[in-house]
Amino acid sequence: MKKWMSIMIYSIITVLLLSACSESGNEANEVDAATKGDGFEATTIRLAYNLPQDHHISIGIEKFAKDVTEKSDGKVDVQVYPAGQLLSDKDMNQSLLSGGVEMVVNSSTLWASTVPAMGIFDVPYVFNDYSAVGEAVNSEFGDKLRGAMEEKGAKVLMFADYGYVQFANNKRPLKSPADFKGLKIRSIGDLPSELIKAYGASPVFMGGGEVYMALQRDTVDGATSGTTAMLQRKYDEVTKYLTINNYAYLEFLLAVNKDYWDGLPEKTQALIEETAKETEVWIREQAEKEDSKSAKALEEKGMEVYVVPEEDLAEWKEAADPVREAFTKHTGDLGKELLEMTDKK
Template structure:
């Protein structure tokens, strides 16, 4: 009888024992080199998450498009072949058409207006439809304006874009280039270097530090710092994986992403300023768009807003007006 009771007690003890801690590996592919500014944010995130989880979470990076890139990366997140990415916003508008609102010309004419939109949770509404399709946005990682650079032509007035073969990014940006009588060319990030070298494109839109990190200043000799397109990365995870996480681990990941994205604002601004100085030192002609010039470009591209209003919806367009003033 004592033996039976002892075995029963052991059985109850085993039944009541807590489950083994969940171990999580986050496959985190990105298109860009970890040397550019968002790469620093990604690495900070990895450090924080792995430390706070006491090693229960491992973050594995796959930089420079080594695993997936562009729309293939979007599909990988949706399938669950990757758990997380920070992929530039234009690729997500193919999945969530309303998110193209952030790509409208001069949607956020100052970085402060962009930060306010983040803090006001504007982007939670912008990316609401992605969750229904299998991807959840857990944060917004800011970068810099996608500023135009060209091989030979200084871009001062809207008319200066006419006839240039220009790498565009997303339907809205391509539409803007067409309004300016440029010739839009769609190529993935990883294809830019040979496209510049071979003359496939005359110019492109990229953040300032990309010119120096990828040595594009050797071919691109004119850069205009124009705030017509804010580059940022929706911090995106596979929805099914996210919802299935241990709540404690999910909280660690969410908190880290929020903290890193907010502290990254200062880092990205400092990197932008340094990149502009580096470009000048390399002999690149850097033009800072004046307020009067900005107004001219805004007028020349304003019809793009009307063109995409039905896709985006009047509610988001009306809300955006508050930030674009």
């Protein structure tokens, strides 16, 4: 009898020990799985952008997509459609809002037609240096813009610094606003068009991929863009003169459809937001370097570069006053608030 009792007690102890080991093993597996990216729900995110693939924003976005996919062990699959493969820059915002695509990277200028306050980045001479932009978008200024975007159905995940915007043309050096008279200049949006008109030229709106041919065929005499895109789109082959006046600081937004975002698990949202924040910092660090490097490269390729002297900027700013008035007219109290915030910087 004692023998059987001993066997039963031994068996019970063995079962308890095995159970404890099993539970401990499961816990270890759960920790290990979490470390490897398991625990994410499978989802596919299509991300479209229209910039050249070697642009610093594009490089950052490609890394963002790769990092999200790898950190989730492939469960959150970010599929990138670069350089207008899926959507043109003129079409992607509406596609995002309608749910045709989950994520896009597009300019604040093009978003201004949907969220007028986004035109703040096109108001001439608002941002005087690179650091001022980063400070602004990570403060109440940026929060107001994010809120306005969400009201329309898009959540901003990242402000991607494109850099300053300049003018290129193939007719003559642009050394003062008066030199614009009679020219046809490619515009990138409503407020840049107002500036081009204020300087005496005629704006012609077109997407980035159309500009080279338009310049080559004299459909337009010049264009406004950043020197990074000018270099990558080979403006040096179809324009002769570059004017550096840093009239606007262009932002690109990584945005996601709000309804789609709200349906994602919190763990997935946290991963995407954390990775976007890291990428935003990296892109901002590149903007100033790339502006300087690309302007120098365009000059080396034969473009005649004119840098507007600091003492002459007052004339350019005064001639641009109608653009500031147009912005506040279309954006009301929010636009005035944003301008007041930047004026204090």
